[in-house]
Amino acid sequence: MPKSIFKQFRSPYGIYVPKYTARNRWAIGDIHGCARTFEALLHEIDLQKEDQLFLLGDYINKGPDSLGxxxxxxxxxxxxxxxxxxxxxHEQIFLDFYEKKRAAQKHKKTFNLRKKMLVPELIGEDDLPIPRYLKFIQKLPYYCETADFFTVHTNFNFRSKKPFHETESMLYSLDFKVDRDWVGEKVVLHGHMPYDLEDIMQEVEGRNPSINLDNGCVLALQKGKYRPGIGNLCALNLDSYELVVQRNVD
Ligand SMILES: [Mn+2]
Known part of the structure; x- marks a missing residue:
């Protein structure tokens, strides 16, 4: 029997999300400041309050409107x-800079946060992060678990004795293999690494143990031209496995 059956709340870093009576359940990959594309995709999937929407991290940086x-x-x-x-x-990078700034203040050193910050618009007049954004980012869990899948930005380190405690791997791992001993039949949904749309569709159709939903939305244009296979924001219906693909409109 998979270990995950025994213990659902297995670390302080993730949260368990029961299905309740969700109508549709969706997951969306890396948005990276593409606010208009995100809005268009939400419209396309006709998101309702009865639905559950899982987001896979990297809301900020690179794109035109992180705050949006x-x-x-x-x-x-x-x-x-x-x-x-x-x-x-990218949310972690933001928090790390904020912590460095605080540490620097404590030691009365100067530290140009604004220059180093990838998202200067998250910073207020007083060079500190705008509280509502800071609070939101600080509260973000590293993963979610449901009855039938996990969401995590990259992957768990299954070679560790405690894969659900290793937050660094959840943010940066490039090894997307999953270990059935730990996750059972649950699918691991992740982002972080832009895949060609064909490859994403293959993972979805093949019902892979791990499915990447990052199609590099923010990378849509190269020298003013659309790149084939890249540059969409993808939403996966977690029950029907319908993949909704929204072209970058930012
Ligand atoms: Mn990432």
Missing amino acids: VLDQIILLQKNGYQIHPIRGN
Whole structure:
């Protein structure tokens, strides 16, 4: 019997999300500041309050409107939508800079946070992060678990004695193999590494133990031209396995 059957809340880093009476359950890959594309995709899947939406991290950086993405997620949650975001390495980078800034202040050293920060717009007048964004990012869990899948930005380190405690791997691992001893029949949904749309479709159709939903939305244009196979934001229906693909409109 898989270990995951025995213990659902197995670390302080993740949360368990029961299905309740969710109508549709969706997962969306790396948004990276593509606020308009995110909005278009939500419209396309006709997200309702009865649905559950799982987000796979990396809401900020690279794209044109990181704050717009965070604002949408925060507003949807406030309005009673069932949104379950997790932490990506870009949210962690933001927190790390903030912690460094605090440490520097403590030792009365100067540290130009604004220059180093990848998302300067997350910083307020006083050079500190705007509280509502900071609070949102600090609270992001590293993974979610449901009755039939996990969401994690990259993957768990299954070689570790405690895969669900190794947060570094959850943000940066590039090994997407899963270990059935730990996850049982549950599918691991992740992002982080832009895959060609064909490869994503293959993982979905093949019902792979691990499915990547990052199609490099923010990488849509190269020298002003659309790149084939790359540059969409993808939503996967976690019950029907329908893949909804939204072209970058940012
Ligand atoms: Mn990433």
